[in-house]
Amino acid sequence: MSVTTEDLTNADPIEWLKNDHRIIRRMLQELNGTTPADSSAHFESLKKLLSLHNAIEENIVYPALAKIAGDRDQALELFHETAEADILVFSLSQARARDDEAAFQAGVEELTNAILEHVQVEERQAFPLLESAGPRVLSQLANDIVKFRSSLTASSAV
Numbered sequence: 001m002s003v004t005t006e007d008l009t010n011a012d013p014i015e016w017l018k019n020d021h022r023i024i025r026r027m028l029q030e031l032n033g034t035t036p037a038d039s040s041a042h043f044e045s046l047k048k049l050l051s052l053h054n055a056i057e058e059n060i061v062y063p064a065l066a067k068i069a070g071d072r073d074q075a076l077e078l079f080h081e082t083a084e085a086d087i088l089v090f091s092l093s094q095a096r097a098r099d100d101e102a103a104f105q106a107g108v109e110e111l112t113n114a115i116l117e118h119v120q121v122e123e124r125q126a127f128p129l130l131e132s133a134g135p136r137v138l139s140q141l142a143n144d145i146v147k148f149r150s151s152l153t154a155s156s157a158v
């Protein structure tokens, strides 16, 4: 299951992230077959998972990549790519609101390409670097992700 689910029994944070990637890829495929008018459920699910997944990576994974695995340049590039993806999601939202089918299809294709490329860099370069930092680092990452995720999903009185 994904890190966005309640079941976090497996303590390998890299596997959680890769599993999110599998779900995100599937959601993008599903979105590809829709029109702006009937894309609502697929689009909202994708946005929700992307927001949580990217928040975890931006607050925990990329900083760890920079400070623990020592690849600051790669970390900054990944931050930049998630920001670009946010802009693409926003444009897609606007195309949906205008019911602009051509812009919507082009936007889905652009977002899909951007995310697939980003995920490939993470899985082939960034994650192996973090894994090479050893089991203690991975275990700390797992704890940090669980805490961060509950802080985002818990209701707050503030």
Ligand SMILES: [Fe+2]
Pocket (backbone or CB within 6 Å): 017, 021, 053, 057, 119, 122
């Ligand atoms: Fe990711």
